[in-house]
Amino acid sequence: MKRTLLLALAALLAIAGLAAPAYAKAKQAAAPQPKVTAVKVLEFGVYTSTVEKRENSPTIADGIKDRAKDFKLVRKSTLVDASLGIGIGMKYVLRGTPKGAAVNIDVVVRHPRMVNPDTGEAMTESSASFERVIGTPEYAVWSFDTPEGLVPGEYVIELALEGKVLASKVFRVKVRE
Numbered sequence: 001m002k003r004t005l006l007l008a009l010a011a012l013l014a015i016a017g018l019a020a021p022a023y024a025k026a027k028q029a030a031a032p033q034p035k036v037t038a039v040k041v042l043e044f045g046v047y048t049s050t051v052e053k054r055e056n057s058p059t060i061a062d063g064i065k066d067r068a069k070d071f072k073l074v075r076k077s078t079l080v081d082a083s084l085g086i087g088i089g090m091k092y093v094l095r096g097t098p099k100g101a102a103v104n105i106d107v108v109v110r111h112p113r114m115v116n117p118d119t120g121e122a123m124t125e126s127s128a129s130f131e132r133v134i135g136t137p138e139y140a141v142w143s144f145d146t147p148e149g150l151v152p153g154e155y156v157i158e159l160a161l162e163g164k165v166l167a168s169k170v171f172r173v174k175v176r177e
Helices: 002-030
Strands: 035-056 064-076 077-082 087-097 102-117 122-133 138-143 151-160 164-175
Touching: 035 138, 035 164, 064 087, 064 138, 087 102, 087 151, 087 164, 102 138, 122 138
Parallel strands: 077 164
Antiparallel strands: 035 064, 035 087, 087 138, 102 122, 102 151, 151 164
């Protein structure tokens, strides 16, 4: 009898062990997927920031993808005198559900012709994907990091999700001689 109870208990534990992953999977599948409904631009203009991490990127014309922090709006304007160390862009917040959920946003910059120093490819569009959080203020900034990247002309910064543009800002850039 004691052995039968132990076997029954072992069987129940085995079933529970098998059922737990299935239950967790079903619960995860039932959880709502993050949905971005809009982007609210909070500010835009000329920024300075501190680079946390810098890596080479074949999808960015100057070859550099920065992860930065401590963004400071220097001047609100879409007319910019560019120089090394400054950036242009916007502070924004993603609207949607659930608040606090992470989504991947593409930052696309349409710009004058530049040549990526690593690939040798001439480019008029750069893009990078960043994980962002719904309801949390974020930044999309194009920084002027190299002398070769100081190119005058029109720069359009777009925020896109799954190919759909959610927000954009146009900047006219001059370069000091």
